[in-house]
Structures are given as C-alpha cells and as structure tokens.
Amino acid sequence: SRYYPTEDKPRKLRSRKTAFSKHKHSLRSSITPGTVLILVAGRHKGKRVVFLKQLDSGLLLVTGPFHLNGCPLRRINQIYTIATKTKLDISGVKLPERLNDKYFNRKQLKKPRHTEGEIFDTKKEVYTVSDERKEDQVAVDKQILDVIRKNKEKKLLFGYLGSMFSLGSRQYPHKMVF
Amino acid sequence: MVLSQFRFVEVGRVAYISYGPDAGKLAVIVDVIDQNRALVDGPCSGVSRKQMNFKALELTSIVMKIPRGLRPGNLRKAWEKQEVQKKWDSTTWAQKIANKKKRAQLTDFDRFKLMKAKQARNRLINVEFGKLRKTVKRPAPRLRKKKSVKK
Numbered sequence: 001s002r003y004y005p006t007e008d009k010p011r012k013l014r015s016r017k018t019a020f021s022k023h024k025h026s027l028r029s030s031i032t033p034g035t036v037l038i039l040v041a042g043r044h045k046g047k048r049v050v051f052l053k054q055l056d057s058g059l060l061l062v063t064g065p066f067h068l069n070g071c072p073l074r075r076i077n078q079i080y081t082i083a084t085k086t087k088l089d090i091s092g093v094k095l096p097e098r099l100n101d102k103y104f105n106r107k108q109l110k111k112p113r114h115t116e117g118e119i120f121d122t123k124k125e126v127y128t129v130s131d132e133r134k135e136d137q138v139a140v141d142k143q144i145l146d147v148i149r150k151n152k153e154k155k156l157l158f159g160y161l162g163s164m165f166s167l168g169s170r171q172y173p174h175k176m177v178f
Numbered sequence: 179m180v181l182s183q184f185r186f187v188e189v190g191r192v193a194y195i196s197y198g199p200d201a202g203k204l205a206v207i208v209d210v211i212d213q214n215r216a217l218v219d220g221p222c223s224g225v226s227r228k229q230m231n232f233k234a235l236e237l238t239s240i241v242m243k244i245p246r247g248l249r250p251g252n253l254r255k256a257w258e259k260q261e262v263q264k265k266w267d268s269t270t271w272a273q274k275i276a277n278k279k280k281r282a283q284l285t286d287f288d289r290f291k292l293m294k295a296k297q298a299r300n301r302l303i304n305v306e307f308g309k310l311r312k313t314v315k316r317p318a319p320r321l322r323k324k325k326s327v328k329k
Contacts, residue, residue, distance in 0.1 A: 038286065048286075085285040153291075160290045178286045 025058030193235035
C-alpha cells in the first residue's frame with residue numbers, strides 16, 4: 001500500500017536560525033555619529049576616521065576624510081574599531097541617500113576568458129573608482145571639513161585625523177582611556 | 179644621622195594610606211596602640227576611626243597639634259582650622275599623585291595634543307641649546323699622524 005501524506009504541502013519545522021536581514025544590529029554606546037574611530041585592522045589600520053552612520057547590515061559607514069588620511073567612504077565592522085572620546089558635531093551633515101549596503105557591495109570583476117587564439121595576454125579587469133564614488137566622497141568630505149573648521153581646535157584636529165595611531169612601550173590598551 | 183631628618187610616628191602625624199579599602203586617603207594618627215598599629219581617623223577625608231597597621235601608613239611632613247585621643251568631632255574642627263588639606267595639596271607628593279591621575283584620564287586626542295606641545299617646547303629648547311653650543315670655544319681638533327706605508 002502506498003503512503004499518502006495528510007497535508008498537500010508539508011510544513012517546514014520551525015528553525016531557530018534567522019536570516020541575516022532580520023538580525024538586530026547593536027551599536028556600542030560609545031560610537032555615535034561624529035565620533036572619531038581608530039581603525040585597528042584592515043587596509044587602513046592605524047588611521048583615525050570619522051563615523052557617519054550605521055548601515056542596515058550593521059556595518060559602520062566611515063570617511064577619512066579622504067584628503068586627510070586617504071581613507072574613503074567605507075564600511076567597517078565596529079569590532080575592528082576603537083571609539084575615542086573625540087566627537088564632531090555632524091548633525092548638520094547630509095549624507096547622499098544612495099549610500100547603503102548595495103552601493104558598497106563588492107563589484108564582480110570579469111575574469112579573463114581564454115578564447116581560442118588568446119591563451120595569454122587577456123586583460124584583467126582592474127578595479128577603478130567610479131565617478132559616483134568620487135562625487136559622494138567630495139560631497140561628504142566638504143561638509144565634514146567644514147565642521148572641523150568651525151571647531152576651536154581645528155588645527156590640531158586636522159593633524160590628529162591625519163596622523164596614525166600606535167602603541168608605545170608601557171601603554172596598555174586596557175588601562176588607557178581613548 | 180640627625181633626628182630631624184626623620185618623620186616620626188606621633189600623635190597628630192598626618193599619614194597617607196597606601197593600600198587597603200581606604201587607599202589614597204589622608205588620616206591622622208590619633209593614638210598609638212602597640213608596636214605595629216595606630217588608631218587612625220580622617221574625619222574630612224572619609225576614613226572612619228579605626229586601627230591601622232603602620233605598614234599601610236606613609237607618613238607625610240604634616241603634623242597636627244592635637245591632644246592624644248581627640249574625638250572625631252573636635253578632630254574635624256582641628257583639621258579644618260589647621261588647614262591640613264591645603265598643606266597637603268601644596269606638597270609635591272600630592273601634585274605628583276594628581277598628575278598621575280590626570281595622565282591616566284587623557285583621551286587619545288589629548289595624548290596627541292600633548293605630543294605636539296612637547297615637540298614645540300623641545301624645538302625652543304634645542305634652538306637655545308644650539309646658540310649656547312656655538313658660544314663655547316672648542317679646542318682645535320688633534321691632527322692624527324698619517325700611517326706611513328711600510329715597504
């Protein structure tokens with residue numbers, strides 16, 4: 001005798017796994033918009049950057065500003081940052097609306113396809129900065145540099161954001177205030 | 179060895195408590211119990227009247243004029259009248275402690291500003307030093323005998 005299921009569509013059992021899009025992303029209370037963060041890992045490690053906002057994926061959107069330390073508009077995970085007590089007032093800064101996770105997703109570069117006659121010398125696609133990135137960088141950085149210029153300690157702030165962080169001897173991070 | 183170079187344990191000697199729950203506070207030695215312990219009280223610094231081992235007490239240069247066993251209320255009056263806190267704050271010891279505390283609370287930006295300030299100061303010092311160096315007459319450098327090539 002054949003097995004006939006009682007339901008037309010078998011129900012899936014409840015899984016305790018939630019999709020990434022439904023995850024709740026927390027943000028350290030020490031990180032607020034305008035906080036200067038020290039990047040501790042990655043390409044820009046040691047740099048002091050300005051935190052702009054947290055994106056939907058939970059990653060932080062930061063900018064160098066690019067002119068000061070070469071760090072562009074970028075996403076980073078908050079676990080690779082040290083939040084300092086230095087905060088800029090970026091309440092008046094308007095970020096372009098297109099800055100979201102999709103904007104920052106890695107672009108798939110075309111892999112060189114070997115056609116019949118050309119085994120070697122097929123050009124690899126190199127990453128180039130798109131014009132919209134350059135536009136947004138300039139737009140955001142202009143506002144942030146204006147905020148710094150209004151600050152009383154602007155000369156030192158410019159120097160601060162342009163310099164790199166390092167630990168000296170007898171400097172223990174767990175005993176330091178950032 | 180002159181006796182006056184020592185700080186003595188005596189009634190009225192103000193001590194800095196170096197460890198324990200009251201570490202960092204000032205207290206007066208009100209009475210001596212035995213070879214190891216003193217009766218200590220710090221009404222204005224939050225130290226309740228208690229016995230303390232001398233090991234935990236670091237004697238300061240401040241001595242109060244109080245009778246032995248002075249009660250806390252009158253001790254507080256004497257402390258305020260004899261301006262113990264003011265005398266303590268003017269000592270280099272207290273200033274060093276305060277500086278250490280300040281350094282520990284410096285933020286990353288403060289440390290950067292401190293570094294820049296130190297650089298600016300050192301530049302000034304080096305400029306002056308360079309000027310002084312030029313004024314000093316230097317002895318003529320001794321000519322070395324050229325080594326003759328032996329055949």
